[in-house]
Amino acid sequence: MPEPGRALPQPTPETKHFWDGTQAGELRLQRCDECRHTYFPPRPFCPKCASRKVSVTKASGRAILDSYVIHHRKVPGFEPPYAIAVVKLAEGPRMMTNIVECAQTPEALQLDMPLEVVFEKQNDAITLPFFRPAKG
Amino acid sequence: MPHNTVAVVGAAETTKLGVVPDMSQIQLHADAALNAMADCGLKPKDIDGVATAGETPVQTAHYLGITPTWVDGTSVGGCSFMIHVRHAAAAIEAGLAKTILVTHGESGRSGIGRGPRPVPASSLNGQFEQPFGPMGPPSLFPIPVLRYMKTYGVTHEQIAMVSVVQREWAGKNPRATFRDPITVEDVLSSRMIAYPFRLLQCCLVTDGGGALILTSADRAKDFPTKPVYILGTGESVETPMVSQMESFTSSRAFSVAGPTAFREAGITHKDVDHLMIYDAFAHLPLFGLEDLGFVPRGEAGRFIAERNTAPGAKLPLNTNGGGLSYMHSGMYGMYALQESVRQMRGTAPAQVPGAKISVCHGVGGMFAASGTIIFSNQKP
Numbered sequence: 001m002p003e004p005g006r007a008l009p010q011p012t013p014e015t016k017h018f019w020d021g022t023q024a025g026e027l028r029l030q031r032c033d034e035c036r037h038t039y040f041p042p043r044p045f046c047p048k049c050a051s052r053k054v055s056v057t058k059a060s061g062r063a064i065l066d067s068y069v070i071h072h073r074k075v076p077g078f079e080p081p082y083a084i085a086v087v088k089l090a091e092g093p094r095m096m097t098n099i100v101e102c103a104q105t106p107e108a109l110q111l112d113m114p115l116e117v118v119f120e121k122q123n124d125a126i127t128l129p130f131f132r133p134a135k136g
Numbered sequence: 137m138p139h140n141t142v143a144v145v146g147a148a149e150t151t152k153l154g155v156v157p158d159m160s161q162i163q164l165h166a167d168a169a170l171n172a173m174a175d176c177g178l179k180p181k182d183i184d185g186v187a188t189a190g191e192t193p194v195q196t197a198h199y200l201g202i203t204p205t206w207v208d209g210t211s212v213g214g215c216s217f218m219i220h221v222r223h224a225a226a227a228i229e230a231g232l233a234k235t236i237l238v239t240h241g242e243s244g245r246s247g248i249g250r251g252p253r254p255v256p257a258s259s260l261n262g263q264f265e266q267p268f269g270p271m272g273p274p275s276l277f278p279i280p281v282l283r284y285m286k287t288y289g290v291t292h293e294q295i296a297m298v299s300v301v302q303r304e305w306a307g308k309n310p311r312a313t314f315r316d317p318i319t320v321e322d323v324l325s326s327r328m329i330a331y332p333f334r335l336l337q338c339c340l341v342t343d344g345g346g347a348l349i350l351t352s353a354d355r356a357k358d359f360p361t362k363p364v365y366i367l368g369t370g371e372s373v374e375t376p377m378v379s380q381m382e383s384f385t386s387s388r389a390f391s392v393a394g395p396t397a398f399r400e401a402g403i404t405h406k407d408v409d410h411l412m413i414y415d416a417f418a419h420l421p422l423f424g425l426e427d428l429g430f431v432p433r434g435e436a437g438r439f440i441a442e443r444n445t446a447p448g449a450k451l452p453l454n455t456n457g458g459g460l461s462y463m464h465s466g467m468y469g470m471y472a473l474q475e476s477v478r479q480m481r482g483t484a485p486a487q488v489p490g491a492k493i494s495v496c497h498g499v500g501g502m503f504a505a506s507g508t509i510i511f512s513n514q515k516p
Contacts, residue, residue: 009264010256010258010263011263019263040264041377041380067283067384069275069278069282069330069332069333071270071271071330073274081331082269084330086279095264095379096268098268128267128268
């Protein structure tokens with residue numbers, strides 16, 4: 001029997017645009033049409049001013065490494081040690097992710113290093129956004 | 137609103153703490169509740185309010201044979217019990233109940249009579265955190281630490297001193313799980329769990345429980361125990377996802393709950409003789425000291441490393457040994473409250489001489505929630 005893989009998200013009506021976006025190679029955020037606040041995680045109203053007039057926007061995919069841990073215990077779908085990271089997107093919101101194409105060490109993972117999004121298909125329904133050291 | 141009209145009259149932990157495989161979780165609640173009732177000479181028929189987390193107040197009230205006129209099932213993690221105390225004080229003042237029992241019991245280590253607590257894949261946590269490999273609090277709670285360290289230039293050695301000093305306090309407590317002294321070197325060479333945190337910077341995992349009984353200050357004088365008055369209380373919540381905290385160098389929930397309690401109590405930091413800050417992990421006392429205003433931003437690491445919270449020093453902190461050395465069943469807040477009550481009664485194993493005011497500050501989830509209670513043994 002194959003080993004169980006990593007936990008995967010189950011999209012809801014309010015988050016479907018985000019997961020459709022990752023499948024299409026886009027990191028999608030939402031922005032309030034009234035107060036212009038850009039926010040994450042998804043919801044169909046602005047968490048700052050409560051307006052329901054919000055739009056889905058495509059993020060640049062640029063981010064910096066905000067903070068992380070390097071996890072040393074075994075988790076299905078992961079080979080320790082691996083970093084569980086939080087990145088700060090150029091548009092403002094933070095999100096949890098994994099850092100790929102980079103050694104999983106304190107020396108390689110420097111806070112504030114520039115990152116860019118990459119998308120990795122997990123199955124036919126789910127593609128996850130990861131981040132790698134920025135190339136440009 | 138100052139809660140100066142309510143007191144704790146009964147307080148007890150479970151008879152056994154640590155590894156208790158012969159008791160289910162609901163029985164740990166009951167064992168603590170029966171001990172607290174015995175402490176102040178009450179029976180279940182005398183209790184008309186029940187607050188609990190982990191189990192529901194329905195389960196606890198029925199199991200103990202209580203018919204309540206007021207219940208609170210607030211369950212926001214380990215500080216739920218601080219928040220229960222706050223709600224209980226308000227309920228007693230409002231006349232909704234006269235004698236309120238707050239219970240905690242958790243078979244955190246043995247897992248007897250408790251189910252798994254999976255994160256649903258459709259929840260926001262399940263969609264936007266779980267896919268990236270966390271496995272419970274040890275993998276998520278320390279996420280802000282590296283940012284905090286970089287922002288203020290805090291060192292690994294300074295944070296290691298949190299564990300060292302708390303072990304000194306635990307050494308004075310016969311009921312503490314770990315009592316042998318440790319060094320900074322011991323902490324920094326213990327097994328890596330989630331860099332930057334190692335085993336000795338993570339809480340224990342044990343079984344146990346505790347219970348409190350509150351009533352009006354006017355009635356408190358009729359009880360056999362020394363009343364411990366509630367001077368001030370605070371509560372707040374921020375986010376279920378650590379990745380969505382407003383800041384990684386401060387907890388918004390701490391920054392609301394703590395100052396709210398100080399305002400209600402009408403005290404300043406100089407008035408505080410004894411302090412408990414829920415320490416599931418070693419950075420929590422640092423965030424707590426700063427967010428509650430005991431030290432300026434970024435100075436808590438140095439403050440602890442310079443032994444200002446150690447036995448005999450000016451600000452005794454986590455005098456039972458804390459979640460790092462005393463015990464931690466999962467929702468540790470009740471044990472912090474118990475230690476504050478012992479200190480105010482003058483019965484703590486590591487008693488702070490002459491202590492009159494104790495601040496007890498709790499966290500729930502991964503900085504998701506917070507509750508603060510300020511106690512005094514002086515009638516307001």
